[in-house]
Each structure stands twice: as C-alpha cells, then as structure tokens.
Amino acid sequence: MNASIGKAPKTCGYAPVNGLKMYYEIEGSGSPLVYIPHAFGFAGLHSFPALVRSHAVITPDLQGHGRTADIPERPLSLQQHAEDVVALLRHLGIAKADFFGCSYGGGIATLIAVRHPGMAGRVATYGATFGPPEVAHDPEMLRFDQPPTHDSRAHQFNRDSYRQVAPDPDHWPRIWDKVAGMRWEGFSNEELASIESPFLIALGDHDFVRLEHAVETFRRIPDAELAVIPDAGHFAPLSEPEKVIPVIEHFLEKPGRRLPLATAAMGYRPGETR
Template identity: 45%
Template sequence: MIKKRIIALLVAVAIAAFEWMSPSPISAVPAKQPAIETIKKQTGYAEVNGLDMYYEIYGGKNGRRNGGMPLVLLHGAFMNADSSFGQLLPDLAKGRPVIIVEQQGHGRTADIDRPLSYEQMADDTAALLHQLGVRKADFFGWSTGGVIASQIAVRHPEFVGKVAVTGAHFGPIESAFTDEGYKGFISIPDDFAPPSLKDAYDKLSPKPEQWSAVVVKVREMGIAYQGISTERLRHIQVPFLVMAGDHDTVDLGHLLDVYQLLPKGYLAIVPNSDHFLPVSHHQEVLALLEDFLKS
C-alpha cells in the first residue's frame, strides 16, 4: 500500500472527544460574505446538458494558466460563488487561474426540469470545463461541492490533477452523517428559507421563484445518494485531501474510513470548528489547501 501522510492527524483525539462531549451547535447558515470586487474576472454562461451554467474565472489571461494548474471551486448547497469562497479567492487567485461554477438551481444558474444529483452536477462541471478548453485542473469542493468533486474524480479522472474537499461525505447520509446531522438534514422543511441564503438567491437567480423547488430537490438528492463504492474509492489515483471540522455534520469515523481507502489520501481535521470551515476558519483552510496543492 502506498505510504500515506497526514497533514494534521487529530482524528483519534477528535473521535474520542465526540463520544463523550456533546457537539457544539452546527451553525444554521454561514456568515454573509461580501461580493468579490478586488480581482479581475471573466464571467459567462455555457450551455451544458440542457443547462445554462454560470461560471467565473479569476486570474490568468483569458482564464489561461498564470504559473499554476487551474483550480476549480465547487460551492455548497443553497450557496453561490461569493458566499462560499469570498474569503479564499484573493489568495487562491494570486498564483493560478481559479474557476468557480454555479450548479443547477444555485446562484446565477437557474433550475431546470430535472432532479438534482451529484453525478449529474459532476457531468455538468466536466462539460463546462471542456467548453472552456480546460484539459486538467485541481478541484476544491465544500459540502455538496465536495461530493461533486469526488464524483468528478470517479467519473472524469482525465480532468483531475488533485482533489481537496471539506465537509463532504462519500456514502449514504444515514451512515456518513452524525446522528444530529442526519436528523437535521432529513427534516429540512419545504419552506426552509434562512435570510442569508434566500436573500442572495432572490438577488442572483434568473428565476428566484424556484427556491422552494430547489430546497426539495436538495433534500431528495441527499437522501437518495448511495455514495462511492469501496472499490471505486480504492481506484482514485490522484492526491486527495479530506478536510473537516472536528464538529462537522459528517461523522469523523466515516471520513477516517474513506481516507484509509484512498491510495493517495491526506487527512486534515481542524479543531474547534464545524461544517463551515471556508467561512469560519478560512485562514486554516487556505494554509492546508495551499500546502496540499503545492506539495
């Protein structure tokens, strides 16, 4: 077996603590992030698989390399480019082009008449990158975006240099989430509409009236997801960083199991944090991510 390195192995302590310490409340929604206004960017839409998919490109000339592999950022559920990665972008775009896509029913990409699935969103992302002329890229996904990134590694390995995820799961949520996280997710009501999420959707979406339908689709997608098989995880041959907060919605035991299956796996557990690392602990995430991508 390929020798593994662990960026920050706090798992044993964190899991032990999890058994006796009641977890800190997981934030209902992340803090609102300011718009990204200080970096030159390209924006546009691409027609992929029946979807008008919005993208942004930061750094590099016309989205081409400026000294580094392109980095694709994949946002979380109910979020968009700014709210997911506003604090990380200024540093990430210094040495390489950064591409952010907004998935079906999120941000500036309108919902269409089909269910949501992680597999379809991975295919949509790969199709968009193909249209942009991106032959290979690194990927960083948060939560839903992390699941999409893992599916890209399985379904479209030709596009992948390295993969990093935070708050992502790799199996059915009933076994991958903590009990609290699982109960909370399956109980998301149809009228779920936290202002910090809903207000941004109303402002950005071409069809803001689709919010309630997207809420239902996200919940159904999460419940239906069966994950990635052990065999397929063992066949992911790219460097893969699994990151999480020590009080994440995803069970740390699940992440440890996945890490041990990945041939080129890395693991980072950030203490005193939850599911919203890219917002609440962006400096730690930035340091871990840059170290991983440069190594």
C-alpha cells in the same frame, strides 16, 4: 464580460452545458482550480484570495444554483452536476484542473476524479460525504426539533442569497425541495480505491460528517491525506477561512516528491526523512 477585483482579473460568462445556460466566474490567473461550492452556493458568494493568488479559480453555478436557472423537469443529482462541470471545462478548453469542493461540492469533485481521472489533478474536499447518510453523518449535528422547510430559519442565509441573484427568485421553494429530496449513496470501496489523484479529506472536528467516516475513507483512497480542523464545524471554509484555506493551499502547492515520512525504525534524519 470582464471585470477586475483588486489585482485579480475576473471573467464572468454563461456556457451552453447539457441543456443549461451555466453561469461561471474565473478569478485570478495561473493553473486552473475548480471550486465547487456547498449546496445552494454559487460564484461570487465567497472568495478565497490566497487561492486566487496562484490559480485561475473557476466557480460554476450548478443547475438551479445562483444565476444558473433550474431545468424543472430534470432531477438534481451529484452525478449530473459532475457531468455538467466536466462539460463546462471542455467548453472552456481546459483538459485538466485541480479541484476544491465543499460539502455537496466535495462529492461532485470526487465523482469527477472517479469518472474522469484524466481531468482531475489534485482534489481537495471539505465536509464531504463518501457514503450513505446513515454511515457518513453525525445524527446529533443534523437533528431538528421540527422537520425543516424552505422557509426555516436554518436556511435563511441560503434563501436570502439565492433570491439576490437567481433568474427567478420565487423558484426558491422548488429548488430547496429538489436539493432536500436528493439521496446520495456514496461510493463503493472499489471506486474509492481507483482514485488516482492526490486527495485531501478535510473536515471540522464538529462537522456534520462523522470523523470515523472520514478516517475510513482516507484509508481506502490510495494517495489520500486527512486534515481535521480543530474547533470547527461544517461551514468553517466560509465562517473561518483562516483555519481551512491554508491547509487547502498547502495541499495544492506542495511539491509532488517529498522526503519519506519517518517510521520508528527509520527515525528522523534531517534531509532524509521528515
């Protein structure tokens, strides 16, 4: 099925992927960029026109997310999501792509860079965690007065969005329980050190993720960059994309070879250092 959004062509479809009938959308044209949304996010919930201008942005609906039905007996895991996305790309005939993953999606994008390095070009993440919760999370930002449930007000946006597109809107309590019950332990130092892709770790200065965790991860990935977005929280790519997307766009579009960064000994020399 083909549609048109302004000047950006859009393709929608379903792919047979690891037992799923996985929904996906491709918006724009150019080099492939896979956008993996936050937990409960899905294709069409948000669009990033600046990225669509120069990329074919591929957004999958993960298992139990958006229009992709859940497999009730199959647990959710970032590892399985990563393999599902890889299978989708193979179904589409895409051998290599750049990735942009938000939160939950950032962990999935990183897993692809670790497990399938030949498929990952540049990898940008926002608000992702690379270690277990006690290391990665800021407890103050994740504190609840009462334990959250599927009908908590904090999850109203995700709940309402899910029910608008899901094959079974009444499955919301079950998929919420499955996502909430996931335990992500993160990566070993060796896995982070093995990443070959140019890699961007972006987060807000008031994110759910500890700044210290982002800095520690930045130091372990060989070709990593770190971007801390000022006056921004965990949902800034959705609430304030004008703060985040230019950073992502710059990372994806900059030339591979650049002038070396000046040290104090080198000094700044126009045309030689930056």
